[in-house]
Amino acid sequence: xxxxxxxxxxxxxxxxxxxxxxxxxxxxxxxxxxxxxxxxxxxxxxxxxxxxxxxxxxxxxxxxxxxxxxxxxxxxxxxxxxxxxxxxxxxxxxxxxxxxxxxxxxxxxxxxxxxxxxxxxxxxxxxxxxxxxxxxxxxxxxxxxxxxxxxxxxxxxxxxxxxxxxxxxxxxxxxxxxxxxxxxxxxxxxxxxxxxxxxxxxxxxxxxxxxxxxxxxxxxxxxxxxxxxxxxxxxxxxxxxxxxxxxxxxxxxxxxxxxxxxxxxxxxxxxxx
Amino acid sequence: xxxxxxxxxxxxxxxxxxxxxxxxxxxxxxxxxxxxxxxxxxxxxxxxxxxxxxxxxxxxxxxxxxxxxxxxxxxxxxxxxxxxxxxxxxxxxxxxxxxxxxxxxxxxxxxxxxxxxxxxxxxxxxxxxxxxxxxxxxxxxxxxxxxxxxxxxxxxxxxxxxxxxxxxxxxxxxxxxxxxxxxxxxxxxxxxxxxxxxxxxxxxxxxxxxxxxxxxxxxxxxxxxxxxxxxxxxxxxxxxxxxxxxxxxxxxxxxxxxxxxxxxxxxxxxxxxxxxxxxxxxxxxxxxxxxxxxxxxxxxxxxxxxxxxxxxxxxxxxxxxxxxxxxxxxxxxxxxxxxxxxxxxxxxxxxxxxxxxxxxxxxxxxxxxxxxxxxxxxxxxxxxxxxxxxxxxxxxxxxxxxxxxxxxxxxxxxxxxxx
Numbered sequence: 001x002x003x004x005x006x007x008x009x010x011x012x013x014x015x016x017x018x019x020x021x022x023x024x025x026x027x028x029x030x031x032x033x034x035x036x037x038x039x040x041x042x043x044x045x046x047x048x049x050x051x052x053x054x055x056x057x058x059x060x061x062x063x064x065x066x067x068x069x070x071x072x073x074x075x076x077x078x079x080x081x082x083x084x085x086x087x088x089x090x091x092x093x094x095x096x097x098x099x100x101x102x103x104x105x106x107x108x109x110x111x112x113x114x115x116x117x118x119x120x121x122x123x124x125x126x127x128x129x130x131x132x133x134x135x136x137x138x139x140x141x142x143x144x145x146x147x148x149x150x151x152x153x154x155x156x157x158x159x160x161x162x163x164x165x166x167x168x169x170x171x172x173x174x175x176x177x178x179x180x181x182x183x184x185x186x187x188x189x190x191x192x193x194x195x196x197x198x199x200x201x202x203x204x205x206x207x208x209x210x211x212x213x214x215x216x217x218x219x220x221x222x223x224x225x226x227x228x229x230x231x232x233x234x235x236x237x238x239x240x241x242x243x244x245x246x247x248x249x250x251x252x253x254x255x256x257x258x259x260x261x262x263x264x265x266x267x268x269x270x271x272x273x
Numbered sequence: 274x275x276x277x278x279x280x281x282x283x284x285x286x287x288x289x290x291x292x293x294x295x296x297x298x299x300x301x302x303x304x305x306x307x308x309x310x311x312x313x314x315x316x317x318x319x320x321x322x323x324x325x326x327x328x329x330x331x332x333x334x335x336x337x338x339x340x341x342x343x344x345x346x347x348x349x350x351x352x353x354x355x356x357x358x359x360x361x362x363x364x365x366x367x368x369x370x371x372x373x374x375x376x377x378x379x380x381x382x383x384x385x386x387x388x389x390x391x392x393x394x395x396x397x398x399x400x401x402x403x404x405x406x407x408x409x410x411x412x413x414x415x416x417x418x419x420x421x422x423x424x425x426x427x428x429x430x431x432x433x434x435x436x437x438x439x440x441x442x443x444x445x446x447x448x449x450x451x452x453x454x455x456x457x458x459x460x461x462x463x464x465x466x467x468x469x470x471x472x473x474x475x476x477x478x479x480x481x482x483x484x485x486x487x488x489x490x491x492x493x494x495x496x497x498x499x500x501x502x503x504x505x506x507x508x509x510x511x512x513x514x515x516x517x518x519x520x521x522x523x524x525x526x527x528x529x530x531x532x533x534x535x536x537x538x539x540x541x542x543x544x545x546x547x548x549x550x551x552x553x554x555x556x557x558x559x560x561x562x563x564x565x566x567x568x569x570x571x572x573x574x575x576x577x578x579x580x581x582x583x584x585x586x587x588x589x590x591x592x593x594x595x596x597x598x599x600x601x602x603x604x605x606x607x608x609x610x611x612x613x614x615x616x617x618x619x620x621x622x623x624x625x626x627x628x629x630x631x632x633x634x635x636x637x638x639x640x641x642x643x644x645x646x647x648x649x650x651x652x653x654x655x656x657x658x659x660x661x662x663x664x665x666x667x668x669x670x671x672x673x674x675x676x677x678x679x680x681x682x683x684x685x686x687x688x689x690x691x692x
Contacts, residue, residue, distance in 0.1 A: 011425045018422040026410055102401045103423055104382040267385040
């Protein structure tokens, strides 16, 4: 409790709020549509991918998955959040270097503020997702209320990576480019465009392995909870409970490591930037 | 607040000076019994300076493979010890690169010490720069809230003091304009206006007196006087010895990462001034110069010490000079003739360079601080023929001494008494 009080002290919360608000204002000032752009972006990605892969290649019908467009949109907004939060979090420390050299305040606030705008983005996109799902004829079950848990796990995973990347980026600017490549590759290594069953037809082992990485596990869980229970998740796809919890362990281990790694290095940010 | 500043604008300058000297007297008061606010023990800090641009994975890997460190270690602070008590106005003085800004950032917890300890007792707000968090793309209003957050104020608290801040900065009509459209003076005014709202036990100020026009300087002075009156604990880094002598009751002088003077404010100010003087290699303590022409070889040396200026002149005649005279002049760096001596006016002795050709002068060092040059002339006594003029043959400088008189041109008081 003491740690929570410290992390969310009055000064820290005010600072966090100011940083987030400033970030928003700076990003969308002088643009007519402003904040709408942050949602239009994934929507256009969705429209393009939907037409190419569903209408053109008939991927949804081919694999026989229910409500493929909704699943696709859900995958895109979650991935979009992951990619944006990690990239913004990575550059956040260096971006606020000027501030760090002049005043002492908890550095994690900077990284968190870098990821908050992506989180807001995710939540607003989710509203659009639900509207779209209704039109697509998705019947919701009680499991919808589990979606926040999926979001929480995704946020924890993204934040942990943001902490690590943000620290590395202070010393090695190459990380910026490397991460760009990783994110791009990882996108295709995650069942977002293609349904997992298509990989299963190719190799059962590979499709199981794909599910063990957190973004895939989270996206599939979210689809299971929101779109349809026919989606494979790590819980019903892999029998061994010890293997089932691997994605969760990864998130947990990475979070713990991120906290210690960041704490150890953040003392020297001001002089290293 | 702003009313006060308006009053001072129409001429309370003199009364302020009186205030300052009153503070000056007060500042010698001991604060030994007060609570310790900052305690610094055995503080060491070094920086790793990369040899080449080593901020790349490849560079780091090759350096690692070669066993090269890729950086040189620079020791910036080496064993700093001091204590600041509640109500102290503590000056940190030193030449550029001496480590004082690093020390300030360590006190502000922006940097982390290599070893040693800094214990801070109470809340601390650093002003390494005015307007921390100011963003040129935001409006004046937004920047006030941002800066307020940096100083630890909630939005509600900033709401309450917003009008005062704007009024004090005299920027009513500009608050909804972007900061980038402000003049630098306006930016400083806004930043200062926010800064003085900071509610804290300890204030750390770095060179903020160095910017701004006269009106701003006056506001700074007022603010400092207010801090002194409120018995705030203040750490001030500055190059202005006037500020140190006016406000500080304790001071340290840092050179090459070590404290070289911490006895008292006056001692620190003097030593700092002397440190700056000695950097001028152009004028040395002892200078020597020579002249030779068809008539004479002449060599002159001038040495200045705290009490005496020694001048040695050596003349060697190359042909027989009948009835010569020797004279010299001391000329100040503002080209004023400060002193002149001519042999036939000051001595009855007839000069004969073939017999006695060494002249030694000892002058009382009553010269004001400055640089001087020495001109020497050798003529025939009827002034009809000049055998040699040397201009300027030697230089010397008078440095600040322990007496307090050095900064005035004359110090004619022989005796004074209080009845």
